[in-house]
Amino acid sequence: MTPAAARGRKGRETDEAFRQAARAVFAREGYLNAKISDIAAEAGRSVASFYNYYETKADLLIALAEEFHAEATQMAALPYRRGLSREDALREAVAGFWRTYAKRRGELIGIFQAAMLDGKFRDRWLKIRAEAISRIAAEIRRAQADGYCPGVDPVLTASALSAMLEHFCYIWLGQGGDRDVQFDDERALDALATIWVKSVYWRPAPA
Amino acid sequence: MTPAAARGRKGRETDEAFRQAARAVFAREGYLNAKISDIAAEAGRSVASFYNYYETKADLLIALAEEFHAEATQMAALPYRRGLSREDALREAVAGFWRTYAKRRGELIGIFQAAMLDGKFRDRWLKIRAEAISRIAAEIRRAQADGYCPGVDPVLTASALSAMLEHFCYIWLGQGGDRDVQFDDERALDALATIWVKSVYWRPAPA
Amino acid sequence: MTPAAARGRKGRETDEAFRQAARAVFAREGYLNAKISDIAAEAGRSVASFYNYYETKADLLIALAEEFHAEATQMAALPYRRGLSREDALREAVAGFWRTYAKRRGELIGIFQAAMLDGKFRDRWLKIRAEAISRIAAEIRRAQADGYCPGVDPVLTASALSAMLEHFCYIWLGQGGDRDVQFDDERALDALATIWVKSVYWRPAPA
Amino acid sequence: MTPAAARGRKGRETDEAFRQAARAVFAREGYLNAKISDIAAEAGRSVASFYNYYETKADLLIALAEEFHAEATQMAALPYRRGLSREDALREAVAGFWRTYAKRRGELIGIFQAAMLDGKFRDRWLKIRAEAISRIAAEIRRAQADGYCPGVDPVLTASALSAMLEHFCYIWLGQGGDRDVQFDDERALDALATIWVKSVYWRPAPA
DNA sequence: TATGAATGAGATTTCATTCAT
């Protein structure tokens, strides 16, 4: 396998073709059902060529996941840099996350399925997830310093909120949602953000 | 396949052996990695015998999921019948759910993986999930009638809270948790219940 | 296995139930696709019970084939005893054969398929067939003695006519016939009988 | 599966190896008893390789049957183009058929067994057979135009003669013949052709 | 005599992966 850096133009094009193909195939078939041959066919390349670029399907997914993570992180951090109020920033951060997933359905499905099944991938994803959680936990601690949500465990709360965010995105954006539930992007986002805000930015009733 | 009702003692024993074996194997290997032959070996029966009881691995899981759902529902409903305050009842209901999953790790893992990956199972599980969500949504509407959480969409909020509960359980009880996070049952439960309570039982700030 | 002679009333009833069931199942599914369990289900008996009566599916078919052969032979011989002209007798004999097969579709299908595929059965059926062929050959020799069809090989001709009769019956009565061909019993019989008569009862053109 | 036309030299060789192997195995074991693994072993290829060329054993047989049919049709048509008398042409056509089957015992056995048992194959074969029958029927109608065999149903007669030809070939060339019957190619052919000629080229006795 | 239950022994089929060109 030629290292990525050493590739010529043709090589970079083929690599990109495999990435796009994988996103399409994961979105259509799911990660588990996606065969290497499906991805190759979608990319208009041979199966053997795939192995010039990635050792396994999981490796390709890891590459996609890293691209994805960079974007999601940026989207989530952005509002804080814009000087919004904490609540508004949070609402926007959640929205950023949601939109990133909506745009990258292939990665969403791939990452979630693979995290459940593939040991190699799970470890990588846990690291990425840990980063997000520690950022959320820091934000909770900051809120606590201002008198909000005293006594809650910042890390476990962050873990729970993150679990909610991810799984809700997977169900609604990846799987098409719960049965018989009306749905639109705005209302979904609003429900998510409200839970998040209310569960962090509350103050104890005055004695 | 003999219908369950028509089976004699020996048949019922074997069936039970397959169920226990499946729980153990799902817990150990995950649902997708579990081979019929693993389950049969764990049950001390032949693979061919398995097919006298279930048509597929998914069918066996459906049977387990139904048992499981009955128990979880009962555990979650119990506190309300005991006349606790809404908040306390909710806290206990969440705890009941958590404990059921903790006791039935095999089902937890099986259900989660299969709901994400196995079309046949997913449809069945969505039905079960829909029931739970409509019960949660009803509780939210009751809270709204008392002036709590005005304006939130009860069903989407229920969907999000349910997603949180399930995924958090899966991560902590099924997968062993997030990296580097200290964990104990009580604190985890507390984090979950607090989010749930605070995101439903809040009142708008007085104008 | 209790020998047939030693069976009580109940045993004879069960045996008969298996025979009828086999005829129905062979007619419906074909011999090869017929599972012992299908026959047992059709007979309303258990699979294990089947083995009290027959060692294999082929054994049951042999029993049916013998019943069948006795009837077909009788039907074919009858017209000769009634003093019809040779041609008319032949025509009637062919008709008897046809009607027997039509009435016993299960055996027809069973015998044909098994003769092609099951070594054990084939040997038995060849014996039965040999009898029929030698009877036909004798008739041809008698015709030759009267100056008909000089020079033809009586046995090979008998074999060919018998092959025609059997296969034509199988195609039309067993499989439902050739594509797009209009069909009724009388015309089919007439075509068969005419071929048979004309290929035996011809005289050489006078020099 | 690469379409046959798009294959390179190596692919074509392997395909041919599977065809030859199938012919040998069908001739030796019969179609139904032939396992994919037998064919692969005979071809000196792996079982997995088989599936790069055919989806099922039936598909391979269909390919062989089409080759076979093309040859048989040509052999049967040839004598008519040579300007022989009708009777002589017919005799030769039958001989062409017989020789084709003799040369291709594997196909003969495969086609017959599969037509009896395999729904997928039967439909295909019926189409091929229908063609042959309509050609024979046309010949009979031509004979009738010349005053031969008045009143017979051309199509049913064609069906019966075709059934005779095929089944006789199967019994003698595929199964090794009837018991205790002396046999040689010439006599067999003669018996077949005589039946065919006499059953078509007869004129009614003058009133 | 009858049968519920168990199973050994196979055949089919699928795919990720390798290799020679």
Add this chain to the structure above:
DNA sequence: GATGAATGAAATCTCATTCAT
């Protein structure tokens, strides 16, 4: 770099047959 072709290694599923009751 690219790819046609080949394959090892599994897992699923099916049934005839047996046996204890």
